[in-house]
Amino acid sequence: MKHKIGLAMAAMAIGLWSPPGSAAPVAYDEAVSGDIIDDVTEFALEFGINTITGTVNGASAQGAVDFDNFHATLPANAMLESIAVSVSDAVGGNGDFANLFQAASQEPRFSNIIVDLVIGTEGDFFVPLNLPLDQLRFVGLNSFPTGMVNDYTITLDVVPVPEPAALLLLFPAVAAIGFVRRRQDTLRRTRRL
């Protein structure tokens, strides 16, 4: 019986730990939804893996230079666990790569930079953050060499901020399970004697 009560308490604590709301994470693709308007487009990130996929280019036959810096907000009680950036040479490109990726915590963006990746090459770049933030400013690629065309995917992992109340509930539940298991072990040993 105590075992069942312990499990129920653990389930309740885990339930409180779950992220609030049920909105789906952002999955934006410029190829489907249009070019990100530099320094204007804003995404309301949700809990889970949010992905922003697009193409940027330096001034060239592709047309005017295309920057894709976007703004982002996080839900309440959320924190940004990590940012991953994947960059590859795209059709029409000359093999050069965007040489900067920056994310700032808020305005003014240039004095609140939390991620400053110099990319300049093809590949995958990952930054663990564990930051409780309300919003992000200036997330994206910038500073492009002439003639480059890059495809990119930016992945933002949003997780709940750990709640002390849930932890306090969880500890007695775990302790109760441990007590029941120790008691059962003791009973089994006693029966063997």
Ligand SMILES: [Ca+2]
């Ligand atoms: Ca674009």
Ligand SMILES: [Ca+2]
């Ligand atoms: Ca753009």
